[in-house]
Amino acid sequence: EAGVTQSPTHLIKTRGQQATLRCSPISGHTSVYWYQQALGLGLQFLLWYDEGEERNRGNFPPRFSGRQFPNYSSELNVNALELEDSALYLCASSRGEGNSPLHFGNGTRLTVT
């Protein structure tokens, strides 16, 4: 089965611009999670979508937003980019059932200059 795919793999933007990151989950997975990973360390939770609804969001400002489409793919939008938004953005999908593991994509590396 095809894994989680994210696009683009790299994205370079200037401060103040907007960025759109995309994620296609594994077929049959209804939940999509977004994480920010800075400095190659821990994952900071951004957003969680399940069945098209936002289930939870992390402690990030409102300029981080997203949505999940009817085919369960998802989009993360970051408005008014700031230098500290530079990070690896990881998307993960799961079946949404108890204890189902997360399957991660390889991420989008966002660089804000």
Next chain:
Amino acid sequence: TQLLEQSPQFLSIQEGENLTVYCNSSSVFSSLQWYRQEPGEGPVLLVTVVTGGEVKKLKRLTFQFGDARKDSSLHITAAQTGDTGLYLCAGVNTGNQFYFGTGTSLTVIP
């Protein structure tokens, strides 16, 4: 709020040595998962532990879930260079919310 603390944050050891990584929380989880992430890739699931006190072995890796389901440990025996990577624990609550630990970056030197 970071619910899961991992220690140590960085670990550099010689090939053949043993090591233990700890994942601690004050919260109870329905399950605890361990992931490994290699450079340029997303994290990959290693194991899921569900029952308090559960011990799972995956070749040279031994995972334990604390009796109270608040903490976990990962022990690697005779580390190899292929074990190098970032190890992440993740607690899962009954609502399927994932809480990731702070991460442990392991480097195994040949």
